[in-house]
Amino acid sequence: MKALLAVDALSLSFQRYSGWFRRHAVPCLNDVSLTVVPGEVHAVVGASGAGKSLMAWAVMGLLPANAHLSGTLNFDGLPLDAERLAALRGKCLALIPQSIAALDPLVRSGRQVRWSARRAGIAAHRTPHIARQTLSRYGLATDVEQAYPHTLSGGMARRVLLAMATAGDADLLIADEPTTGLDPCNRQRVLDYLRELADAGKGILLITHDLQHALTVANRVTVFHAGTTLETAPSDAFDGQGERLTMPYTRALWQALPSNGFQAPARERTHEEVLSLA
Ligand SMILES: Nc1ncnc2c1ncn2[C@@H]1O[C@H](COP(=O)(O)OP(=O)(O)OP(=O)(O)O)[C@@H](O)[C@H]1O
Ligand code: NI
Incomplete structure (x- = not known):
């Protein structure tokens, strides 16, 4: 099925001044790729600071002026340049921002x-x-x-x-932590509503910390780590010991859920270890 949103090899850095004239680039996203198709809830999960909100801002064209972006963003098969974004934002693409x-x-x-x-x-x-x-x-x-x-x-x-x-x-809704601060009843209500929108043909990108609740409504899950997308897996791969998940980090996230007995890894992995399949 044709993607509503296609993010391909997106990288982002911020220009910072470290003296009067000395500038350097602070990398925040590196090689981020994912798609959202009509009719799906695509969850994006990952730790705080992984870059999930930055990706949402990049798609919506809301980054500050010192941001440098590379890679491609397509909406409905066409490049999402500044002019098109200005025409589509709020109408065809909408964001639920993380902060009230x-x-x-x-x-x-x-x-x-x-x-x-x-x-x-x-x-x-x-x-x-x-x-x-x-x-x-x-x-x-x-x-x-x-x-x-x-x-x-x-x-x-x-x-x-x-x-x-x-x-x-809007055809594409990016929901950045839409359930933070909601009681369990209202949280499920919001998630169910996002599911209903997807069932009606919309594409939903659901950014969340909460893998367990995301899995109740998501078709696919993309895992973010330290500014990059590690893996996209169908929701039903989050099952058993996570044998169908490719990356050890994704499996560790799954095994650490309360319903799986909080199986925490013996020690925290470095970013290089997270990127490797071993
Ligand atoms: N305007 C900015 N200039 C420089 N760095 C920034 C800017 N905005 C965000 N960052 C950095 O980019 C990184 C990713 O931030 P982001 O808010 O996207 O994370 P997140 O995955 O959404 O985290 P959370 O789950 O806590 O919302 C952080 O390390 C943050 O400090
Ligand atoms: Ni965020």
Whole structure:
């Protein structure tokens, strides 16, 4: 099936000044590759600082000016250059950002969702209805529409971000840690909703720390480590002792889950050891 999103050999570094004139490049991503096809939830898992959010920002064209990017990004078979990104962002590609600081503190939640719908090209007279419908889908009552972000709990604010990203019915949704701070019931509800979107033909890139919960909805899982993609495996390969997983690091992640008895490796591996198949 044709990929909705194809990230190929993506590398990223930041230019930093270490003196008045001395510049050096700080590498953050190296040879990151993955695809998202319509109808799938593709989970991206990996430790904190592995580069998962940076990849999301790179796809959305939201990196700061000192970022240097190489490799290719394709959306629906065509290169995702700056011009195309500007036209598609919010309409065809949407991001649920990791931080709730992305909400505007001075604007009521309902209005922010209406703006997102408007940016996605929905006619102005339809946006109040769409905003209400989207918020209620995530269990947010009408009073949340009137609330400013600082009066919401962390979990409620996260669901407002989710409503903003989904109000425009984008084909590709990148959800960066969308369940952080949610209670188990709401967490599963959000994951199930992402699954429903995929079943309706959308492509979902689900960035998470939580392999166990990701596996309840994902078709495929890509494992990130120290700025690179180690392996992409189908969800059903996360089974037994992980015999169908290629990389020892992926197997170790699987075996360390509570349901597998917290089998921790004897010692932490170096990055070189993680990259090797031994
Ligand atoms: N603007 C920036 N300039 C320089 N380095 C940065 C910048 N933004 C992020 N980094 C670095 O890039 C690395 C990857 O960060 P990123 O936020 O993508 O990790 P992550 O996998 O999303 O982690 P988490 O699971 O904690 O969200 C980190 O080491 C971070 O310090
Ligand atoms: Ni992140």
